[in-house]
Amino acid sequence: MIRAGEMLDAYPADLGAVDRTALMDCIEACFECAQACTACADACLSEEMVRDLAKCIRTNLDCADICGATGNVLSRHTGYDASLTRAMLQACATACKSCGDECEQHARMHAHCRICADACGRCEQACLAVLSGLG
Amino acid sequence: MIRAGEMLDAYPADLGAVDRTALMDCIEACFECAQACTACADACLSEEMVRDLAKCIRTNLDCADICGATGNVLSRHTGYDASLTRAMLQACATACKSCGDECEQHARMHAHCRICADACGRCEQACLAVLSGLG
Amino acid sequence: MIRAGEMLDAYPADLGAVDRTALMDCIEACFECAQACTACADACLSEEMVRDLAKCIRTNLDCADICGATGNVLSRHTGYDASLTRAMLQACATACKSCGDECEQHARMHAHCRICADACGRCEQACLAVLSGLG
Amino acid sequence: MIRAGEMLDAYPADLGAVDRTALMDCIEACFECAQACTACADACLSEEMVRDLAKCIRTNLDCADICGATGNVLSRHTGYDASLTRAMLQACATACKSCGDECEQHARMHAHCRICADACGRCEQACLAVLSGLG
Numbered sequence: 001m002i003r004a005g006e007m008l009d010a011y012p013a014d015l016g017a018v019d020r021t022a023l024m025d026c027i028e029a030c031f032e033c034a035q036a037c038t039a040c041a042d043a044c045l046s047e048e049m050v051r052d053l054a055k056c057i058r059t060n061l062d063c064a065d066i067c068g069a070t071g072n073v074l075s076r077h078t079g080y081d082a083s084l085t086r087a088m089l090q091a092c093a094t095a096c097k098s099c100g101d102e103c104e105q106h107a108r109m110h111a112h113c114r115i116c117a118d119a120c121g122r123c124e125q126a127c128l129a130v131l132s133g134l135g
Numbered sequence: 136m137i138r139a140g141e142m143l144d145a146y147p148a149d150l151g152a153v154d155r156t157a158l159m160d161c162i163e164a165c166f167e168c169a170q171a172c173t174a175c176a177d178a179c180l181s182e183e184m185v186r187d188l189a190k191c192i193r194t195n196l197d198c199a200d201i202c203g204a205t206g207n208v209l210s211r212h213t214g215y216d217a218s219l220t221r222a223m224l225q226a227c228a229t230a231c232k233s234c235g236d237e238c239e240q241h242a243r244m245h246a247h248c249r250i251c252a253d254a255c256g257r258c259e260q261a262c263l264a265v266l267s268g269l270g
Numbered sequence: 271m272i273r274a275g276e277m278l279d280a281y282p283a284d285l286g287a288v289d290r291t292a293l294m295d296c297i298e299a300c301f302e303c304a305q306a307c308t309a310c311a312d313a314c315l316s317e318e319m320v321r322d323l324a325k326c327i328r329t330n331l332d333c334a335d336i337c338g339a340t341g342n343v344l345s346r347h348t349g350y351d352a353s354l355t356r357a358m359l360q361a362c363a364t365a366c367k368s369c370g371d372e373c374e375q376h377a378r379m380h381a382h383c384r385i386c387a388d389a390c391g392r393c394e395q396a397c398l399a400v401l402s403g404l405g
Numbered sequence: 406m407i408r409a410g411e412m413l414d415a416y417p418a419d420l421g422a423v424d425r426t427a428l429m430d431c432i433e434a435c436f437e438c439a440q441a442c443t444a445c446a447d448a449c450l451s452e453e454m455v456r457d458l459a460k461c462i463r464t465n466l467d468c469a470d471i472c473g474a475t476g477n478v479l480s481r482h483t484g485y486d487a488s489l490t491r492a493m494l495q496a497c498a499t500a501c502k503s504c505g506d507e508c509e510q511h512a513r514m515h516a517h518c519r520i521c522a523d524a525c526g527r528c529e530q531a532c533l534a535v536l537s538g539l540g
Contacts, residue, residue: 007175007247098354197481214463305436316418334477
């Protein structure tokens with residue numbers, strides 16, 4: 001279980017005007033989505049119809065990298081920079097939308113794509129929620 | 136919540152002789168520890184006594200990188216290679232031991248170090264459990 | 271030496287309308303900047319005045335994560351998605367601008383910050399060059 | 406161009422008994438190999454015979470993650486921990502050996518596998534050279 005909430009409580013300085021719950025949810029959603037995308041890419045590789053899943057695997061890999069980087073950026077509060085956080089949240093929401101849409105197309109046939117589409121949707125919403133709170 | 140278990144259930148081919156529960160626990164522990172280490176490094180940066188925490192921050196950063204890479208490696212099952220998995224689990228257990236020992240020394244004074252030491256300890260044990268099952 | 275150019279030449283399908291030289295330069299600049307930021311954060315940690323460098327270290331770590339993820343995204347061409355590439359290049363240019371500006375302030379006193387500011391500036395320009403070619 | 410050498414020169418404290426040239430070569434080889442593996446995995450995805458390359462793609466992805474983490478660990482010198490560095494170099498050499506052997510099998514047919522096998526071989530040797538100097 002990602003301990004983002006405990007870690008936010010233990011931060012030794014002021015977190016600023018951020019919505020703490022939205023931030024905690026988003027950090028967790030980023031790591032959840034990164035793992036789901038990494039696992040979905042690998043599961044796609046094991047499917048007989050892998051040729052039809054090449055775009056899905058590529059989007060999975062991009063989304064995993066971007067969610068991982070976003071989860072790290074959001075886990076840091078020292079020397080906070082709103083423009084950088086905003087740009088990264090926008091990139092992450094875009095990646096989750098692309099990957100979620102792609103996985104959705106294979107969700108009926110492949111359970112791993114359905115689980116991954118869910119994780120992407122949750123992460124996209126969590127990014128948008130933090131973004132809307134940044135003003 | 137990391138969906139490693141759901142993703143293991145959805146894997147379209149045989150997982151081989153691996154202990155499924157140990158693997159799921161280890162994947163989750165790796166991502167939990169990576170996030171805790173990233174957050175602990177940043178919290179240390181905000182402490183007035185940051186000069187005394189330089190070694191702690193460095194070990195946090197190493198452990199975060201290694202746990203993230205290990206969580207990814209363990210999330211892949213296609214084309215499984217026991218020697219690579221074993222070497223990475225050993226590196227991860229070593230990193231978690233170093234980082235946990237270092238954080239433990241600051242655990243009374245800094246709550247973030249206490250939480251991070253817990254995450255490191257759990258991840259080290261989870262790596263050793265998967266390793267012992269690899270034979 | 272990053273072999274991005276050789277790898278682009280070896281890509282087995284059409285790369286599309288991308289400016290090949292701009293793309294190759296940007297991939298190399300992303301990995302160069304990621305390494306420089308990781309090394310600069312660590313060098314800052316070894317400075318006696320580390321407390322004055324906390325914001326610099328944080329921006330280094332963010333920039334390293336974002337440049338690494340961007341270098342990976344740009345290294346993939348299968349199932350190309352312009353909106354995702356564009357969002358990530360914008361996040362990367364923003365991170366490089368923030369980190370370069372911060373390092374620039376310490377460039378006279380610390381050689382590692384000067385080298386890192388150079389790497390950030392090159393990577394920001396390389397991202398903007400690819401972005402302008404995306405139309 | 407990875408600036409590992411410049412960054413080593415700019416490190417504000419003693420680097421210890423490390424072989425500076427071997428370290429610089431290894432940092433560069435790690436980032437070169439990470440990029441080559443990421444690009445090779447994507448190029449394999451674009452091949453018509455992708456089903457025959459599933460193991461190659463998986464090994465590419467593992468090797469990319471491990472080389473990236475190793476390059477980061479080697480870029481940090483503050484609070485140096487020989488046991489952690491040694492374990493990570495061993496994991497990286499193992500990953501490069503596995504990935505290089507796999508890519509070698511496809512090197513005649515696919516230029517990207519040949520370039521990637523070269524990068525893996527160079528990185529494996531660079532890791533072993535640093536390891537032998539650690540005593």
